[in-house]
Amino acid sequence: MDEVEAPSFQRARRPEHRELRKQEILDAAEALLAEMPADEISLRELGRRLGVSKTHVVRYFESREGVFLGLLARLRLAWLDALADEWPAAPCEPDQVMRAWADSLAARPVLCQLWSLLPSVLERNVSADTVRIYKLVDLEHRTRLAKLVRDRVPALTADAALTLTEYAVVSLVGLWPFSNPTPTVVEATADPRLAGSRVDFATMYGEILQTTLAGLLTRA
Structure with missing residues (x-):
């Protein structure tokens, strides 16, 4: 079952809030890469680190690879x-x-x-x-x-x-x-x-x- 989205990471409505959410996702990806190889990191793992569902991550990046390109x-x-x-x-x-x-x-x-x-x-x-x-x-x-x-x-x-x-x-x-x-x-x-x-x-x-x-x- 997907994780429940945390209130602190609600869907962004304004451009500046959307950019903030993207940077938070990149922060989580960077922290995970310091702990494990890239091929072991999934969207679900990124979502778990943020306390949200992987669907939430896809709202800001189309795929795991898209997250890595941004990072x-x-x-x-x-x-x-x-x-x-x-x-x-x-x-x-x-x-x-x-x-x-x-x-x-x-x-x-x-x-x-x-x-x-x-x-x-x-x-x-x-x-x-x-x-x-x-x-x-x-x-x-x-x-x-x-x-x-x-x-x-x-x-x-x-x-x-x-x-x-x-x-x-x-x-x-x-x-x-x-x-x-x-x-x-x-x-x-x-x-x-x-x-x-x-x-x-x-x-x-x-x-x-x-x-x-x-x-x-x-x-x-």
């Missing part, structure tokens, strides 16, 4: 807002910026987990309109990220900086699962002969970003 955009924006303080100030060495980029993401595992699920999970079971809105926000965020990079690596063109952000996302999607393996894989790679198969996200991601940046600068 990914929110967490990415918070990350961008923090980069001015977390990245070295110009002038600085390009490799310093790439290492700071990797370290800042490694410190945000929920953001990385959601980002890594983008093509395989988050962009499924949602409408074309939801995906379109997300991708427009994503482009806005990556454009801002590209500008932050160019402020510190002025030799990079605007187009190349935006290309770097595209490669960075694709690399994260592939690398994050490898650096956060299942318990079975952790047990298997405890074998000393497989020590080279263990992946540290921050280290390898930083190397990928440095190599990609060097290639784009050379090509330019």
Whole structure:
């Protein structure tokens, strides 16, 4: 049986109240992701955390994946807002910026987990309109990220900086699962002969970003 909706989470009528309800749902999703993998979180579990039915959640997000897309955009924006303080100030060495980029993401595992699920999970079971809105926000965020990079690596063109952000996302999607393996894989790679198969996200991601940046600068 679905949970009974709590009086404190009544259906919103005004736009500002609706936005508040959406943020409360995203808060609950973020808290759950800190406790369990995304594939274990359902709309029913989200509703239980909020004290409402899953039907109530669907009034604000069309699906679980829609919730995760909204949370990914929110967490990415918070990350961008923090980069001015977390990245070295110009002038600085390009490799310093790439290492700071990797370290800042490694410190945000929920953001990385959601980002890594983008093509395989988050962009499924949602409408074309939801995906379109997300991708427009994503482009806005990556454009801002590209500008932050160019402020510190002025030799990079605007187009190349935006290309770097595209490669960075694709690399994260592939690398994050490898650096956060299942318990079975952790047990298997405890074998000393497989020590080279263990992946540290921050280290390898930083190397990928440095190599990609060097290639784009050379090509330019």
